[in-house]
Every structure is written in structure tokens, then in C-alpha cells.
Amino acid sequence: MPEIKVELKKEIDRLLNEDVVDVVIAFKKADAPLRPQPAFFRNVDEAAELEYNGLCQNNLANYLTRYPQDTRIGIVVRGCESRSVNALLVEKQHHSENLYLIGVPCRGIIDIKKIIKQTGEEVTAFAEDEDEVTVRVKGREVKFNRKDILHDSCLRCVHPNPINTDILLGEPLPEGDPTVARQAVESFASLGQEERYAWFRQEAERCIRCYACREACPMCYCTECFVDHATPRWTESDISPAGTQAWHIIRAFHQAGRCTSCGACERACPMDIKMTYLTEKLNEDMLEGYQFEVGMDDTTQPPFASFDLDDKNRFVL
């Protein structure tokens, strides 16, 4: 068993045995091939199913808002997940004293679709170390350089180390390079307006309105999403271009100053739609215009959620 998993198991067992928390949100072994599932351990027996590897693709902070605020939650967090938790704390979605963050520095999530693209679907076994990933396909082994099959969001990751954790397991990793992170946004921004629109249209129009992106996102916790509102209806209901484009653009705007670039939306999408290029741009603007990066602490309001009486602009007051 990889060392980090042993350490995780020990800490999770301790939290449950010593009644520090009511539930631990982590990952458990896969039912579907190579797809570890989010798991909710309430006792040590359940925690025996713990899994932790590069295939754990969901943002566990997503499940925080399902619990009443008095539930004592232990949660395994990587860099982006810890920032999502912080962002949710800023938005008062849980009491911080009822949270116990088990931090794990993250080497990035492996994009199983990148593997399948090269091997076909019949991947039956998976092993990884720091630099290399080995899979078994129809009886043969295929090796990958880890960097080649990381999810796009993880390739751009600046903060692999969780922030504000109660315990940090494993050694902190070097921070990512912000200039690398910006490349995707910059190359998109360098396109002409028509090319940008064509790209947006092509991505949005594949949408089947299943809302997996919304449901996978920790920050999409509204009881009623704008898109479900019937009177008035804000977007066309169907998969017409007007409908899908409106969904994608408004969804992105609602993330301004709230998205931690975890990429869970893209990983959840059954149609492989790219959407982080929109939120990354908003994050970029937040940084440039307001020197704000979401989730770096659990108190600072995102720029669009805060105002002060001395604001030099008059439009708010």
C-alpha cells in the first residue's frame, strides 16, 4: 500500500475512533473499473475500503453542503479541494469548528480519458509512482509519463498543497508556475473574436444539459439553479445553441471569484466539453483587477460579493 494511503488510513481511523468527527469524506475502492468513488466513512470498518490514488477525480468539497452545519466532518483535501472548502466557509456553508481537514499534497489527477484514448477502454489495472503510471490493457502493460496524462487543470495547478488544514500528510510539493498556468488563458485570449466565439460555440453546443458540471462543482450549491427557474425562464430549455450557450456562459459568470480551477466540471462532463477556459479567464481577471485568489483563507469575501462604503465607484450605493 502506498505510504500516503497508510498515513491517511491511520489518521481517518484515529478521527473515527476518538470521535473527533461524525463522518470522514474520502474515496473508496472502485465499483466501476478504475473509478474510485467518493465515500463517507462513519466507522473504522467502513474506512477499510479507503482508496487514494491519482484516479480519485472528484472534488470532495462538493459533499460538504449536503450536511447540516453541526455535523462534524473530516474531509480529505488536496490543494484545490482545500481552497474550495475555504471558499465555502467564506460563504458560510459550514462551521469551521466542525470541520477537520486532512491535507494531502497533490501530484495531480490522472485523466483516465487520456489513457483510454491511447489504449482503448479495456484498462484493467493501474499502478503509479511519482513520475510514471502503468496500466494493464488486454494482458499487456502500458507505461505513461505521469505528466502526459494529467488532467489539463492539474497541469496548470499553482497550489498543489492544501491550505488551512488541520493536519498535513506527506511532504509539501513545490508550488506551480503561475506563468505556465496562464498560458492556456493567454493563448485563448490571443485568438481573434471570431475564433474565440467559434471555439465557445463548438464546445457549448455539444452540451446535453445533464448538468454533471454543476452537480460536480462544490460552488454550485444553490437550491434552485437559474437554469431550472420557470417563471421567468432565463434560458431556452432545450439543446438549441441559444440554450446551451446561455447555460455555459452564465454558469461561468456565477463562478467569478469562486472557482478554484479544480476542473471537476470538465472531468464530470460526459461530452468532453471544455469549460475551464472560461472560469480560468475570470480567475485571471480577479487576480489582475482585485489581487484576489479564491480559497487562500476562509474569511476574505470574493470581490463581487463584497462592497465597502468608501468604494471609489458610485454604482453600488
Next chain:
Amino acid sequence: MYILNKKEYKQIIAKWLDKFDVFAPQKAGEFSQFLPVDADSELDFTEPHNTRYPPKALFLPQSETMMRYNRRLNRSEGGQEEIKPRLIWGIRPCDAKASSLLDTVFYTEDDGDPYWIAKRDASVLVGMGCTEPCQTCFCTTVGGGPFNTDGLDALVTELGDEYYIETLTDKGERLFAELPIASEEQQEQVQTLQSKVKGAMEPVFETDNLKEHLDDIFGSDYWDTIAESCLGCGVCTFLCPTCFCFDIVDEVQRSERVRNWDTCMFRIYSQEASGHNPRPTRKERTRQRIMHKYSYWLDHIGEIGCTGCGRCVRYCPVGLDIRAMLNTANAYESEGIHVG
């Protein structure tokens, strides 16, 4: 039984193009889906399984205009689309079987769905047998098979460089009648191949008494456990070939009444105007999905409403696997254990 050289399939399709709108799997971006074919189209059978986006959309489009209307007069202007004869080439047996299952919903006697019926009547289905089923496929468990012929007019089996074609209806026969007839040896080869492939697909869960098990545990906490990680998105149901729920909406900008796929997995699906929601959490909604397929379909037509296509397993964003869910259900009842 006919034989077609794989290299010649384009010619035969070109011939059909006069008479039919032909649909076949083609790459659209990274994955393939059923799209209209023209003389230059490159068909894609590289994926050993069904297309990601289900071909049920050919009969029940995800969004479909039912009628145009004049709002001032408050009157329908009709506008049902004319459907040209369609040839659907390369549909997998699980998806073809699903179309037959859905006929029991839409192709009904007194109140048949004219949109569905028009497209079904216009279509000829040529199936592509699965010589390499996936690890996520489980058609044989639910009464189908990699060479199941339900709903098909002809079935194609890949035999080396050739397609072996079994015609199943008059419609199918008319398509291929000019092709050379398969030799006895080829027939035997195909039979051997088919039974070998089929035999290698082990049942993945017990279906005997599964309905009764599920009915018994309807009120149990089994559902809390299996639905805990569910996101409540529409991936499993939208990609499912047998899920057919829809919503009817007036699109006022276009003055069109449209229907869109809908899903029991969405909260607002069952939300009533009074505020009451009979399925308020993901637990009740997951239960509805499973119960509908594995219990209520049996009440209606005596068949399971799942064809084992494996899409819900392959594309669930949190890795939920219906096969594991049903195994847990079976164990839950028979051993009386409380999961979780």
C-alpha cells in the same frame, strides 16, 4: 446470409443514399456518434462498444419541436417534420433492443406518439454485432446478447475482412439481396464466433427474484447507502438507451412547443407546484431510476428495462456502477445485512 467485403461498404452505402437518409457512427471530436452519412463520410467502428451518445436520439431527439403556434390566436400551426426513409447502419444490439422496449411506451394503439412512430416506421435498422464486448457491457445478464436481434432488420457480424450479414425482416432482405451468399463454412465460422463471444460474457448479477428483492427493500436504508455519492446529474439517464422521460416546454421566442429529455434524477422533475416533492433527495430519485428499470418495467411488459449497454457505468462522474448496486441489493435482502 450474405457477405460484404469491408472495403465495399462505402459503395453499398452510396447506393442507399438515393433512397435513404443514412445514419452511422462517425467521429465527432474525440468520440463517435450517429450522424447523417454522405458519400465521403468516414464511419467509425473503432470503438468496440456502442456510441457514447445513444442512438435513441434518432427516434426521440433530445429536443424536438412538437408544433409551432400562433400565440395571439392561441392556436397550433402543426408542423410535424416529414421523415424520409432512414437507414441506421451499425447500431449495437443493446441499442436496437432498447428501441423495441421503447416501442411499448410510444408505439401504442390508441394514443401512439406520432413523432416516435413516424421515425420508427421510416427506419431500417442494420445492427453491428459485438465481437469484442467491453468490461462494462452486461447485455447477457439482462436477457440480451452481443448478437441479439431484437429490433433489428439485419445483423452484421465482422468476420475478418468481411461483413457477414444476416437479414431478419423483409426490409432487411431488400437491402442486401444483391450481395453474394455466405458459404456454409462462413456460416459455421460465424456461429462459432458468436457463441464463443457470448459464452465469455459471465452474468454479473442475479436477475431471478431481483424485482421481488427490490420491491421488498423499497423502504430500507439500502438506498441511503447507494445514493450517497450520487451527484444527481443526468448522465446515466440521458445516455441510457431505455430512459424516455421528457418535459414539454413552450419556447416563447421561437413560438414552438418542444419536448426535451428529462430525468427522474433532477430535483425539479418531481417538484410539484404546491412545493411538495415526493422525491426530495437523491435517495428517492436513485431509487426511482433503479426501481423503474428493474421492477416497474417488469410490471408493465415482463421485461427488464435495461439492455446492459454499460453507458451509465462508463460515464458516471463518481464511478457508480449499477451492477454493484444490484449485487448489493440482492445481498441486502437475502442475507438481511444492513449495508453501511
Next chain:
Amino acid sequence: MSGNIPNPYEPIPMRILRAYYESNDRSLKTFELSFDNHKDCDEFFSKYNPGQFCQLSIFGKGEAPFGIASAAWEGNFVRFTVQKVGTFTEYIHTLQAGDALGMRGPLGNGFPLTEWKRKNLVIIGGGCAFSTLYALTKHIQHPQNRPEIEELIVIYGARNSGLCMYKHDIESWYQEEDIQLHQAIDVPEDGWFHHVGYVPDVVKEVAPSPDNAVAVVCGPPIMTKYTLPTLVELGFAPETIFTSLEKRMKCGLGKCGRCNIGSKYICKDGPVFSMAELQELPDDI
């Protein structure tokens, strides 16, 4: 064949013949609709059975199901009483005589009148859900139909007298010999000489005999919830108690899936079910 088959999603063109407020507070409005085409009219009445419903259709606003409140013999019109509860019904309330709207139906199963032949019938209704029971009573009152049912008891409750529907007609039932009418309001009012109290209590008070009898209950969920056990206490078997379910429905044809509960589609297999049938359904209502 597809070109010729009727489209059950296509609303029948209808026009408002009469529209009038049914309650003092103007929350209930009754609409009587006439058919634009004779053929539609004939077809409708060849199928119609009391207890069925229609989807009323306003293009641009959508559709919503309403129980039919008229009997076939009353004339070539279809009556609905619409309670103002949301945006759709608010809009319908603005419509007046002469206005056009669409209608799909009749939908659903209706009351099993053949099953009830030669039995005593106890009709119990509350609030605006009484509309289909009004249709049922009107149907039975026709001289041709009246012999089909033995004793006819009607118990009808409303929150107050201002909410009592179909007043002028129902008041005249007191004069009729072959109908036993009990009206009730929740709290006493000056000038009210009938029952006062909730429907389940009035049922207890009236205590209809279960012998050779069936009871049909339509009302708000809370009323139905407490009336069903009251009838059981009086000795009615679950097979002899009927009610009508209201669910979110779209297509009304058992196709869109929305109103599915267990093996039933409420819109097609219902909305009328016996209590025995309901007990067989999973607890998903």
C-alpha cells in the same frame, strides 16, 4: 400510417363560452368551453367518463391538468373550475368569454361506473377538488343514469360559505328526493344552517352504511388522509373506497414518465384509484 394517426399532443381548439367567478374571494373561476369543430366535440363525448381530466393549453404558457366538472348531457361544452395558485392559473383567470384556448382530453380512467352499478354511492368532496365529483353527481342525476345507482349521498365541505362551488345548483339538490346532501363549512357563520366541521368529522356524523356501498373521496391531501381511515372505521373495505390522485403531469398519456409511481402512471392508469390499489403502490406519493 404515421401521417394519418391523430396527434394526442395537439390541443383541441376550444373557445370560452362562459366564464364566471365561483367563489366570493375570486380564487375560483369556472370556465365553460365550446368546441370550434363538431368532429372534436363528437369524439370528446364518445370517450368522456366522469372523473377524467383534460390538459388546458395556452401557447406560450404551457399546459396544466384540470378535472372535468360537467356531465355530458349538460350540453356541448366542457366545464372546468380553476383555482388561482400559480402563474399559469393566474393567466387563465384573465381569460374571458370568446377567448381561445386549447384542450387535450379526456385523459385518464375516470370513475368505474359499471363497477358501481346497483350500489349505494357515497360522494365525499372538499374544496375545489369537488369539481369532478360535481360532474359525477350531475351525470347520475340524469333520469337515464339515475337507476344505475341506488342511494346517493353527497357530502361536500368547504372552508367557508364563500368558497362553496356551484351554489345555486347544489342548493336545489336539497329539494330532490333521490339525493341526500350534506354540506359543511369549517367554522360557524351567520346564516349557515348546514353542517359545521371538517369533512372527516361530518362523514363520522353522517355515518353512511357500508352495506352494498362504495365511497369516493376527492379533496385536499390532508382531508383525504383523514377521511380514508374514517371510512374504514365505518366498515368500508379498501376495495370500495375510491379517490383521485393529483400529480405533476405533462403528457397525460403515460409516456413522459413524470407521474410514475410503482407500476402505475397516474395520468393514464388513474387518476382514480381504489384504496386497495393505492395500498399496493410504493410509498412514493
